[in-house]
Amino acid sequence: MTERIFNFSAGPAVLPMSVLEEAQRDLISLPGVGMSVLEISHRSKTFEDIIEAAEADIRKLYNISDNYHLLFLQGGASLQFSMVPLNLLEKGGQADYIITGAWSKAALKEAKKVGQTNVVATTEAENFRRIPKQSEFNLNSEACYVHYTSNNTIFGTQWQSEPEVGSVPLICDASSDVLSRPLDIDKYGLIYAGAQKNMGPAGVTMVIIRKDLVKEPSPELATMLAYKTHTETKSLYNTPPVFSIYIVRLVAKWLLGLGGLEVMEKMNQEKGHLLYDAIDSTEFYKGHAEKDSRSLMNVTFRLPNEDLEKKFVKEATASGLDGLKGHRSVGGLRASIYNAFPKEGVEALVSFMKEFERKNG
Numbered sequence: 001m002t003e004r005i006f007n008f009s010a011g012p013a014v015l016p017m018s019v020l021e022e023a024q025r026d027l028i029s030l031p032g033v034g035m036s037v038l039e040i041s042h043r044s045k046t047f048e049d050i051i052e053a054a055e056a057d058i059r060k061l062y063n064i065s066d067n068y069h070l071l072f073l074q075g076g077a078s079l080q081f082s083m084v085p086l087n088l089l090e091k092g093g094q095a096d097y098i099i100t101g102a103w104s105k106a107a108l109k110e111a112k113k114v115g116q117t118n119v120v121a122t123t124e125a126e127n128f129r130r131i132p133k134q135s136e137f138n139l140n141s142e143a144c145y146v147h148y149t150s151n152n153t154i155f156g157t158q159w160q161s162e163p164e165v166g167s168v169p170l171i172c173d174a175s176s177d178v179l180s181r182p183l184d185i186d187k188y189g190l191i192y193a194g195a196q197k198n199m200g201p202a203g204v205t206m207v208i209i210r211k212d213l214v215k216e217p218s219p220e221l222a223t224m225l226a227y228k229t230h231t232e233t234k235s236l237y238n239t240p241p242v243f244s245i246y247i248v249r250l251v252a253k254w255l256l257g258l259g260g261l262e263v264m265e266k267m268n269q270e271k272g273h274l275l276y277d278a279i280d281s282t283e284f285y286k287g288h289a290e291k292d293s294r295s296l297m298n299v300t301f302r303l304p305n306e307d308l309e310k311k312f313v314k315e316a317t318a319s320g321l322d323g324l325k326g327h328r329s330v331g332g333l334r335a336s337i338y339n340a341f342p343k344e345g346v347e348a349l350v351s352f353m354k355e356f357e358r359k360n361g
């Protein structure tokens, strides 16, 4: 058994041990199949069962109704930055964007290439340390959709509940908090998430789209970029990322085995509180996010100066706490503690923090 360290990486990120073990066990030969999942046809009954089980389990976890398609696509969340406007931003129409971080800005950049956009709220002037309040939104009732980012991976902020947008379809980039808590899917027009933060390995992107939003694509739209192509072929228009979908399927099964998303949310709250309490209990550490905007997935914090931050990262890494260096746009430290990140790892970080402050504070 090779020793594992605590992996605080923001993504690709830690996966459940039981998932890795099952994948390892079945890598040479899937039970009853005699071939590895890496070698089977995406048109085989074996893979059909895998992709159907992945969809069925995620539908169960989120309680998704028949009004929605669930797709497994490629191109990452970044391709959704383009696919959303290419499919949903009608000619002559406009789209509303709420800007809460670098990924929202990246989404907006792609939409601007397609049509008219409005920034209906932004907290950039405050280096994205908070989620804007409903009273700050300048929504357009005519908009084709409102786009927001539920968890801001880089800045460590998270929406505590959805923005209210009336009857305009709500579009969410949930890449870094997908499956971390229950959601009322009926509030959404479309949700997308790259798998590699909280749901599986890199290579697959989940899209949940309300059926009435899947329109006849304009003839000039590339086939692969039309949602309709993928809803009509159940994500099998071309060869899908078979292995990534297989792992997502195992992760979904793991979540159901834990008791579902209410249980997962409780576990995430416990881990988050442990770490935020450690930050709040001293002046030595300072959280980047405002308290009411804090993320349970990515915890961002600073030390009194950059030299100490460098020293912290170096010594933490040497003690088996990996991936804690913050993104350059925030600086300091970032502990990503996604679903699969164990509570023992948070406890280990908290004791490391106490010890580090004792020696350097």
Ligand SMILES: *Cc1c(COP(=O)(O)O)cnc(C)c1O
Pocket: 011, 075, 076, 077, 078, 079, 103, 149, 151, 152, 153, 173, 174, 175, 176, 194, 195, 197
């Ligand atoms: C990581 C991330 C992305 C980019 O995802 P890719 O799959 O690499 O395109 C987009 N949005 C959010 C919120 C992210 O955390």
